Amino acid sequence: MNTVRSMMSAFFLVVVTLSILGWRWAAGLPSPKLESARAVLAISALAAAGGIAVIWSAKSRSSESH
Amino acid sequence: MPSATSTFDSPTTRSQPLLDRLNGAWHERALWAFTAVVLFHWGEHLAQTFQIYVLGWNPPAARGVLGLWFPALISSEIMHYLYALVMVVGFWMLRKGFVGLSRTWWMIAFWIQFWHHIEHALLQGQVIVGQNILGSPIPLSVAQLFVPRVELHMFYNTIVTIPMVVSMFYHLFPSPEEEQHMRCSCSLHQKSAVTHSAAHQHA
Numbered sequence: 648m649n650t651v652r653s654m655m656s657a658f659f660l661v662v663v664t665l666s667i668l669g670w671r672w673a674a675g676l677p678s679p680k681l682e683s684a685r686a687v688l689a690i691s692a693l694a695a696a697g698g699i700a701v702i703w704s705a706k707s708r709s710s711e712s713h
Numbered sequence: 714m715p716s717a718t719s720t721f722d723s724p725t726t727r728s729q730p731l732l733d734r735l736n737g738a739w740h741e742r743a744l745w746a747f748t749a750v751v752l753f754h755w756g757e758h759l760a761q762t763f764q765i766y767v768l769g770w771n772p773p774a775a776r777g778v779l780g781l782w783f784p785a786l787i788s789s790e791i792m793h794y795l796y797a798l799v800m801v802v803g804f805w806m807l808r809k810g811f812v813g814l815s816r817t818w819w820m821i822a823f824w825i826q827f828w829h830h831i832e833h834a835l836l837q838g839q840v841i842v843g844q845n846i847l848g849s850p851i852p853l854s855v856a857q858l859f860v861p862r863v864e865l866h867m868f869y870n871t872i873v874t875i876p877m878v879v880s881m882f883y884h885l886f887p888s889p890e891e892e893q894h895m896r897c898s899c900s901l902h903q904k905s906a907v908t909h910s911a912a913h914q915h916a
Binding site for chain 1: 755759762763765766767859860861864865867868871872874875878879882883885886901
């Protein structure tokens with residue numbers, strides 16, 4: 648279970664990293680593109696962090712008889 | 714109980730309608746194929762954003778990997794539209810294999826992708842008509858009126874993929890109640906049980 652979680656988390660972390668890099672890059676954009684680009688990048692990063700939280704907070708739901 | 718893998722190409726499976734097979738014995742393989750397409754597409758988006766954010770390329774020159782050799786893959790709206798359409802159809806066709814929590818998350822991904830597909834349909838419509846909205850020199854989608862294209866479509870792909878991944882997580886590790894209603898071989902609990910059973914028989 649943790650192997651699957653780790654693989655999924657790695658993907659989410661790539662998205663978070665890219666969003667941070669995009670945030671820095673967007674500084675060169677004119678307003679209001681700067682604000683809108685940063686808004687969607689921030690939501691992307693937060694959503695990816697949320698995804699990590701969801702899959703790691705999910706308890707093992709298998710029956711222990713397995 | 715026979716595993717779904719063993720029923721993959723059984724006479725019973727062959728006599729089922731395609732959608733039943735895709736959501737039953739073929740669900741696992743269909744999801745592997747669907748995931749491969751999604752990851753390939755993500756690879757191109759990641760390469761494109763890396764080219765812009767890290768390498769400092771101009772956005773029009775950042776065409777991912779395949780786009781460097783086949784620029785039409787990036788510049789042609791039809792390619793983007795077809796991918797969005799394949800995603801919507803895939804989400805819809807494979808939904809019945811999911812149960813419980815995984816089905817909820819899968820349908821969240823479906824509805825977001827449905828809107829993403831509408832946005833691409835709008836772009837493709839402007840190409841077909843030969844006129845862009847608001848007199849723009851390039852085709853525009855609704856959200857693109859406010860957000861630059863590269864960031865917007867990375868955002869769309871992110872908010873579609875996250876519920877899809879969460880859905881797959883719950884599908885791989887279903888609750889016992891959910892597992893009773895699954896007709897596919899995707900559950901890793903089931904595989905683990907089969908493996909342990911086989912090990913006990915050999916012991």
